[in-house]
Amino acid sequence: MALIVQKYGGTSVGDPVRIRNVAKRVVATLEAGNQVVVCVSAMRGETNGLVELAQQLGGEQPDAREFDVLLSTGEQKTIALLSMAIGQLGFEARSFTGGQMGMHTDSDFGRARISDIDCSTLRETLDDGVIAVIAGFQGVDGAGNITTLGRGGSDTSAVAVACALGADVCEIYTDVDGVYTADPRVVPNARKLHSVSYEEMLEMASLGAKVLQIRSVKFATQYGVPIHVRSSFNDAEGTWVMSEEDVMERLVVSGVTHKLNEAKIRVKGVQDHPGIAGKLFAPLSQAGILIDMIVQNLSSDGTTDMTFTVSRAEYNKALEIANAAASEIGASEVEGDQSIAKISIVGLGMQDHAGVATRMFTTLASEGINIQLISTSEIKISVVIEEKYAELALRSLHAEFIEDGAAEPVADVP
Amino acid sequence: MALIVQKYGGTSVGDPVRIRNVAKRVVATLEAGNQVVVCVSAMRGETNGLVELAQQLGGEQPDAREFDVLLSTGEQKTIALLSMAIGQLGFEARSFTGGQMGMHTDSDFGRARISDIDCSTLRETLDDGVIAVIAGFQGVDGAGNITTLGRGGSDTSAVAVACALGADVCEIYTDVDGVYTADPRVVPNARKLHSVSYEEMLEMASLGAKVLQIRSVKFATQYGVPIHVRSSFNDAEGTWVMSEEDVMERLVVSGVTHKLNEAKIRVKGVQDHPGIAGKLFAPLSQAGILIDMIVQNLSSDGTTDMTFTVSRAEYNKALEIANAAASEIGASEVEGDQSIAKISIVGLGMQDHAGVATRMFTTLASEGINIQLISTSEIKISVVIEEKYAELALRSLHAEFIEDGAAEPVADVP
Numbered sequence: 001m002a003l004i005v006q007k008y009g010g011t012s013v014g015d016p017v018r019i020r021n022v023a024k025r026v027v028a029t030l031e032a033g034n035q036v037v038v039c040v041s042a043m044r045g046e047t048n049g050l051v052e053l054a055q056q057l058g059g060e061q062p063d064a065r066e067f068d069v070l071l072s073t074g075e076q077k078t079i080a081l082l083s084m085a086i087g088q089l090g091f092e093a094r095s096f097t098g099g100q101m102g103m104h105t106d107s108d109f110g111r112a113r114i115s116d117i118d119c120s121t122l123r124e125t126l127d128d129g130v131i132a133v134i135a136g137f138q139g140v141d142g143a144g145n146i147t148t149l150g151r152g153g154s155d156t157s158a159v160a161v162a163c164a165l166g167a168d169v170c171e172i173y174t175d176v177d178g179v180y181t182a183d184p185r186v187v188p189n190a191r192k193l194h195s196v197s198y199e200e201m202l203e204m205a206s207l208g209a210k211v212l213q214i215r216s217v218k219f220a221t222q223y224g225v226p227i228h229v230r231s232s233f234n235d236a237e238g239t240w241v242m243s244e245e246d247v248m249e250r251l252v253v254s255g256v257t258h259k260l261n262e263a264k265i266r267v268k269g270v271q272d273h274p275g276i277a278g279k280l281f282a283p284l285s286q287a288g289i290l291i292d293m294i295v296q297n298l299s300s301d302g303t304t305d306m307t308f309t310v311s312r313a314e315y316n317k318a319l320e321i322a323n324a325a326a327s328e329i330g331a332s333e334v335e336g337d338q339s340i341a342k343i344s345i346v347g348l349g350m351q352d353h354a355g356v357a358t359r360m361f362t363t364l365a366s367e368g369i370n371i372q373l374i375s376t377s378e379i380k381i382s383v384v385i386e387e388k389y390a391e392l393a394l395r396s397l398h399a400e401f402i403e404d405g406a407a408e409p410v411a412d413v414p
Numbered sequence: 415m416a417l418i419v420q421k422y423g424g425t426s427v428g429d430p431v432r433i434r435n436v437a438k439r440v441v442a443t444l445e446a447g448n449q450v451v452v453c454v455s456a457m458r459g460e461t462n463g464l465v466e467l468a469q470q471l472g473g474e475q476p477d478a479r480e481f482d483v484l485l486s487t488g489e490q491k492t493i494a495l496l497s498m499a500i501g502q503l504g505f506e507a508r509s510f511t512g513g514q515m516g517m518h519t520d521s522d523f524g525r526a527r528i529s530d531i532d533c534s535t536l537r538e539t540l541d542d543g544v545i546a547v548i549a550g551f552q553g554v555d556g557a558g559n560i561t562t563l564g565r566g567g568s569d570t571s572a573v574a575v576a577c578a579l580g581a582d583v584c585e586i587y588t589d590v591d592g593v594y595t596a597d598p599r600v601v602p603n604a605r606k607l608h609s610v611s612y613e614e615m616l617e618m619a620s621l622g623a624k625v626l627q628i629r630s631v632k633f634a635t636q637y638g639v640p641i642h643v644r645s646s647f648n649d650a651e652g653t654w655v656m657s658e659e660d661v662m663e664r665l666v667v668s669g670v671t672h673k674l675n676e677a678k679i680r681v682k683g684v685q686d687h688p689g690i691a692g693k694l695f696a697p698l699s700q701a702g703i704l705i706d707m708i709v710q711n712l713s714s715d716g717t718t719d720m721t722f723t724v725s726r727a728e729y730n731k732a733l734e735i736a737n738a739a740a741s742e743i744g745a746s747e748v749e750g751d752q753s754i755a756k757i758s759i760v761g762l763g764m765q766d767h768a769g770v771a772t773r774m775f776t777t778l779a780s781e782g783i784n785i786q787l788i789s790t791s792e793i794k795i796s797v798v799i800e801e802k803y804a805e806l807a808l809r810s811l812h813a814e815f816i817e818d819g820a821a822e823p824v825a826d827v828p
């Protein structure tokens with residue numbers, strides 16, 4: 001008997017008919033001899049409707065505590081409806097809000113972090129042969145206040161519960177059927193991966209692949225619970241996210257990702273002595289601006305250029321702060337550019353293969369694409385290029401590293 | 415400093431604009447130097463929407479526990495929105511679900527009864543100068559399951575909390591501006607009562623006046639908390655429901671009520687010996703049929719006729735059961751009639767005034783209205799008449815007992 005945690009997103013439970021379909025799938029999993037915990041999101045559109053209601057109050061930013069009380073009703077509706085639907089199929093299900101299931105968090109409303117999960121109620125429920133239906137995205141703090149985990153929190157809830165229960169697998173049902181080597185809307189030749197390591201998935205999630213929330217992957221990595229990302233609309237096997245040693249199909253490059261809506265800021269003519277970088281970046285981080293890549297180059301005249309990227313939404317604020325900081329540290333000029341894109345290749349195989357970077361740069365050069373910034377990690381190479389070349393870059397890198405001949409598996413390291 | 419519990423119904427919090435208006439009223443009550451607890455219903459239409467969603471699942475009767483999980487989201491939305499709106503006015507409010515506020519009930523899902531209220535959290539909140547916004551209609555059972563109190567439960571929540579906190583008053587805001595001497599849609603001369611005793615209100619509530627839920631009046635009676643029924647759309651004083659000794663304006667008859675959708679069943683030729691009535695009514699009550707009036711008359715031939723009334727919705731079921739029971743007890747015939755109405759006059763003043771019944775019967779007779787059944791209590795006389803005369807009866811009794819000269823106050827009993 002396996003213990004399976006299943007998570008269904010908002011589209012999968014978008015209306016009563018779909019909820020009934022989910023109920024059938026859950027029951028089939030139970031009947032196959034498993035214990036089942038089901039974690040659900042709010043019905044598609046529900047959360048936006050609640051946000052709109054709050055906006056219609058017309059005042060300033062609503063109170064964070066109360067906003068969580070409001071949003072958490074979305075998932076509560078779904079757990080009730082799904083439990084009813086399972087009951088109507090003749091099986092017993094019991095619903096649990098975040099508080100009822102023992103999901104304890106800190107009090108950072110709107111983006112709470114899980115502190116611990118008391119699984120005793122869920123275990124009792126499962127031991128009774130009952131299906132446990134839990135609300136994703138929500139918990140309670142130490143004082144019993146309702147909290148929410150922030151965007152993508154339902155993935156995190158599901159994986160965290162799977163880890164706490166020591167589940168055999170956490171199945172993430174979504175409206176795509178797995179993790180692809182690139183965005184299929186941009187790269188028609190993109191193909192579904194059978195499996196991918198936690199580390200690769202983390203890089204892909206943070207780089208713009210929207211399949212799986214990055215926090216949930218971190219949990220799974222820590223506890224070693226395999227995640228199976230698959231479609232709720234068919235029975236096809238999806239993509240397994242698992243430990244490196246369990247990944248069968250090991251490619252040099254597992255995925256090519258792109259991230260638009262980036263912006264670049266360059267601070268020129270900075271005196272090159274210790275402490276300068278801190279003076280530039282401290283005010284930015286104090287303002288809560290997330291800085292992605294940072295690159296520093298020494299100029300011939302002994303000064304240095306600092307370039308960094310931020311999300312386009314924070315560009316104006318970041319530029320203003322950078323200008324103020326620049327005049328303080330005696331920089332000569334600040335330049336900004338909002339028409340950039342970040343392209344990355346990700347793969348565990350890179351660790352063992354020299355020359356991947358060279359192949360990447362050559363491929364881009366042969367398409368006439370200029371590289372503005374480069375940043376690398378053990379299993380990833382990212383470059384910033386002009387935005388208009390993003391799709392071309394993606395397709396040519398996918399062809400180079402992943403399509404046909406390019407995709408030969410890496411031999412296992414002896 | 416007074417402690418005031420306010421309750422706003424679904425129409426009063428029907429949309430964000432109205433919620434803002436409620437927030438202003440709540441804040442004004444606080445600024446007048448009071449501590450305030452606000453109890454709210456689901457937004458108008460919300461509960462029906464949730465019921466429809468459950469129906470769209472298309473299966474059999476949904477699980478009662480899960481139905482309560484679903485319905486309770488309605489009030490949870492309102493408490494969040496109202497707390498936000500109060501916050502946006504610059505005042506601090508904190509929302510509480512039934513579980514969070516310590517509303518403990520039994521486990522009879524869908525119609526749970528309050529077992530006790532742990533007021534410690536509410537008291538702390540009030541002592542901090544914070545407005546407490548609580549969800550009506552809902553609680554938790556001993557195992558932490560969400561429960562609902564059934565129809566009209568929000569009134570009950572508000573009054574029960576007012577009693578538990580020892581509040582100075584429980585204000586029930588609704589879409590009418592008080593309790594009337596009769597339904598103004600039927601009796602144009604009906605007028606608003608300044609005050610009415612708990613006992614009279616109980617009789618009026620159970621007889622069809624829809625202003626205040628009967629269970630809430632029972633709570634208030636027990637703990638002596640005054641209820642002020644008033645409109646959320648203006649500042650006019652409404653009607654006070656309070657102890658008999660506090661009621662200033664003591665009339666012979668405080669109200670004339672009517673109840674349609676009644677039906678009558680007559681079992682004829684019953685042998686008049688002990689135990690017969692039990693044999694007739696036991697199967698009816700086992701079937702969950704609520705019997706209202708029961709009248710028994712002795713015939714000249716030594717047999718007896720039993721007549722009773724039920725709601726029209728249960729008429730067919732009741733008739734079937736009565737027929738079966740009749741043949742068992744050797745009754746000669748069973749007759750039914752669905753076109754009846756019950757008309758009642760209610761008033762504490764009746765206790766001291768002989769002749770009220772006579773005046774009632776004479777008034778009806780002078781309009782040519784035949785009385786089919788009579789039932790009396792200390793402060794109420796009810797008659798069953800042909801349905802088509804209901805409005806005429808109501809208007810003539812109202813004219814006789816309440817309008818102009820008729821309404822002279824009763825002298826205080828020495």
